[in-house]
Amino acid sequence: MxxxxxxxxxxxxxxxxxxxxxxxxxxxxxxxxxxxxxxxxxxxxxxxPKSVASYIEQELNDWADLGVEGHFDAENPWMPYHEKLAKPMADIVGAKPSEVVIMNTLTTNLHLMMVSFYNPTPDRHKIIIESDAFPSDKYAVESQIRQRGYDPSDSLLLWQPRAGEELCRLEDLEALVNEHGDSVALLLIGNTNYYSGQFYPVKEITALGHKNGSKVGFDLAHGVGNIMPDLHDNGPDFAVWCTYKYLNSGPGSLGGCFVHERHHKDKNIQRFTGWWGQNKDTRFNMRKGFDPIPTAEGWQLSNPPILSMAAVRASLDIFAEAxxxxxxxxxxxxxxxxxxxxxxxxxxxxxxxxxxxxxxxxxxxxxxxxxxxxxxxxxxxxxxxxxxxxxxxxxxxxxxxxxxxxxxxxxxxxxxxxxxxxx
Incomplete structure (x- = not known):
């Protein structure tokens, strides 16, 4: 043009x-x-979105009229409410509905994903992030490294622009991976940098990490809803994001999480667990051992906050239409x-x-x-x-x-x- x-x-x-x-x-x-x-x-x-008020009001009315029975009898029953969000959210990030769940908030989800996908050993314990990653990501990574008994000064590697430049070059990330080789356990990249606005290529970075035997994850906070990461086809192990920026769900609203389907049925994968990740058929038995749902839902901890989810749903309906x-x-x-x-x-x-x-x-x-x-x-x-x-x-x-x-x-x-x- x-x-x-x-x-x-x-x-x-x-x-x-x-x-x-x-x-x-x-x-x-x-x-x-x-x-x-x-x-x-x-x-x-x-x-x-102007529709948010009516979406939330519907749940407030059902809560007032039905009380606990709203979990099953509300206009939009609360028990499976989060499931309504999977398809429209998956369409935005380029995933299968089974690979996506709306839950918690961004940094909480990042910690949960690192429990599963950062498994350091004495030989492979390093994490690569971009040098100007959003502070919350850096804090989360440093704390995870310390929690596992390692030192960020040794285990945290920074992908940074060259002297006199503002943007990161993919070839420099490749050189960093090659330099540290088998000691790199995880590439965790911000996808779209909060400061520079640079979009880092999901496909190429994922391929680079996996070729090295590393796990790969992305923080899509500044990308979701405005770029198309095609997460399923591009194949990172996980991704996390918030919904209050381009997804318009309100201040401090819920986050989203992607876990590639190749991990769904791995019952040996490490994770922090909660009852909303339990097999739906036995969730209310109460005395069964943990049997994770074989989708991204298996990483859920608690039953979802419906009022916040109503705001998310209002925005996702607009995205689906547009x-x-x-x-x-x-x-x-x-x-x-x-x-x-x-x-x-x-x-x-x-x-x-x-x-x-x-x-x-x-x-x-x-x-x-x-x-x-x-x-x-x-x-x-x-x-x-x-x-x-x-x-x-x-x-x-x-x-x-x-x-x-x-x-x-x-x-x-x-x-x-x-x-x-x-x-």
């Missing part, structure tokens, strides 16, 4: 956008005068337009560090600010543009295809242009 730097072009793109009507399905945050803000922060917290291929196609165009407009500013004080190849990024573009002190971001916020700031010098901007428009992107850059002019 050939982009143009004018309002008429942006408006024309919105008029022919097949997903444009989905914007009306979300509440867009407003300012004190009730004017819609330009909300470009779906990488931190997605906008609320279709991930359509969402991804619009995302590439939106970020492409944003990139074009930012570059057209020709301002030496800012640059985009996210890869220019749309196949190597998700919804987010990371704008690096020269001599940064956060003031540019604060002025942008005051001008009615909601993005976010990450130390030391990046403004993260994430146009979400379901509710952001080309006009949003155009207007954001127009306001940025005025700020830079008078800065």
């Amino acid at each position: 050939k982009f143009e730097n004018n309002y008429a072009f942006a408006k024309a793109q919105d008029e022919k956008d097949p997903l444009s009507s989905f914007r009306n399905r979300f509440y867009i945050p407003v300012d004190s005068d009730n004017n819609e803000l330009i909300y470009l922060c779906g990488n931190s917290l997605g906008c609320q 279709g991930m291929k359509n969402i991804r196609a619009k995302s590439e165009k939106l970020t492409g337009y944003l990139e074009f407009l930012i570059n057209d500013l020709n301002n030496d004080d800012i640059k985009i560090i996210t890869p220019s190849d749309p196949k190597q990024r998700g919804c987010q573009l990371s704008i690096q600010v020269k001599n940064a002190d956060r003031s540019l971001h604060d002025k942008l916020t005051k001008a009615g543009v909601i993005s976010d700031w990450r130390e030391p010098d990046v403004i993260r901007v994430a146009p979400a295809p379901l509710y952001n428009s080309y006009e949003d992107v155009f207007e954001m850059v127009e306001r940025l242009k005025k700020i830079l002019k008078y800065n």
Whole structure:
């Protein structure tokens, strides 16, 4: 597509956008005068679907009217409620429904997965993560290493950009794996980096790890709902994610988990267990030994929080209607337009560090600010543009295809242009 730097072009793109009507399905945050803000922060917290209230209200009403019998007699019975989420979630991440479960929160699920897939030995105990992984991932990995009796200074390896560069190169990860060889137990990669916006290739990284005899897992927190990881076909051992960013399920909402089907029937695999992972036929017998469900559900611990799941279900129903291929196609165009407009500013004080190849990024573009002190971001916020700031010098901007428009992107850059002019 050939982009143009004018309002008429942006408006024309919105008029022919097949997903444009989905914007009306979300509440867009407003300012004190009730004017819609330009909300470009779906990488931190997605906008609320207007349907969420009715989905939750249904469960509140059934709880009030039925009490405990709602587990079986509610409009959407609570006992199998989580099963309703498996298919739409699997379609988003490219998995089989049996490989996906919505449960817990992201870092809890990461710990659970590491119990199963990080099995260190004196000869093979190292974990590779990207050097600028999201802090929670780094904390979780370090604690798992210590819990198993090893030292992160020896067992934690960092895949990092070359000197003077912002992005990680796949060939450097390959060199790191080859250098440490059989001592690498796990590759745990953030999939889409929270800071740079770089999308790391799932297929190639999985193949690299498995060739080395290592397990491979991904944190999809900043990728799920905006990139297509094709988890089943690409074959990582596990993946985890949250649902409150691009999946719009509300602050602190539930996480998701993928376990490849090749692991489902392995009853010898180590795991932390709870009664909701128990064979459904004997779950209420209460006195049976643990017999895991032979799907990703076998990693569940407790019965699910229905009110939170109702919010997840409301958003997943919208995703199912819109279709991930359509969402991804619009995302590439939106970020492409944003990139074009930012570059057209020709301002030496800012640059985009996210890869220019749309196949190597998700919804987010990371704008690096020269001599940064956060003031540019604060002025942008005051001008009615909601993005976010990450130390030391990046403004993260994430146009979400379901509710952001080309006009949003155009207007954001127009306001940025005025700020830079008078800065």
